[in-house]
Ligand code: ADP
């Protein structure tokens with residue numbers, strides 16, 4: 372493949388490769404009805420020819436086959452693609468949750484391969500908030516305690532933790548559910564708790580896997596508007612995986628992935 376040509380066509384179509392500080396060309400995907408935060412033209416995450424091959428019982432599964440990607444500070448990105456195409460793997464790379472088999476991942480200009488596991492965990496804990504596909508709430512902890520968890524990781528003191536967790540519960544409209552266990556909450560409520568937890572350490576980046584699967588239309592809109600507000604008011608960088616065009620339309624940049632590769636024009 373002619374990589375140079377490929378990258379230029381990517382730039383034209385999506386504006387996601389942006390080496391020279393020019394404005395993103397996202398008009399074709401921008402929903403004019405949505406008022407947006409300013410996209411700052413500096414890269415927060417960059418992937419260079421990232422490949423990921425999973426090895427299990429001697430079987431190799433290539434999940435990413437060479438992905439180049441730049442996400443700017445304050446950008447709202449949607450990742451779309453069929454099941455098994457590598458979306459979750461890509462999100463794990465973007466969130467530095469896992470290391471690539473080859474290629475490079477830069478988080479705020481730092482090549483993550485140069486970091487020790489403990490340094491990476493700390494950087495991730497401060498910079499990145501993740502909403503997992505199945506929420507991954509701790510079943511024996513209350514809503515409030517679940518939100519406190521990431522703050523324990525960065526050793527925030529107890530009082531500060533509880534105050535912040537309460538404030539976040541309020542922000543997602545669930546202060547009356549503080550002492551409920553995840554099993555006592557609806558799917559939409561669990562999702563909001565997972566979002567509050569992802570925001571606990573005031574991350575610069577929020578990543579969400581299959582954000583609004585199985586939610587009703589009203590809850591979906593509430594969650595997406597909440598994320599837009601974070602992007603606009605806190606200049607947060609937001610990346611969501613979705614298979615729903617109604618959700619993707621909230622994003623400025625839509626990345627289509629097929630069979631482990633970014634598909635241009637699609
Ligand atoms: P998507 O999120 O688009 O459904 P994934 O990124 O989860 O796709 O998976 C991409 C491919 O990698 C699939 O073929 C999947 O079966 C495989 N895969 C994902 N995670 C693992 C893993 N931990 N071990 C082995 N194979 C995996």
Ligand code: MG
Pocket residue numbers: 458459460580
């Ligand atoms: Mg997935």
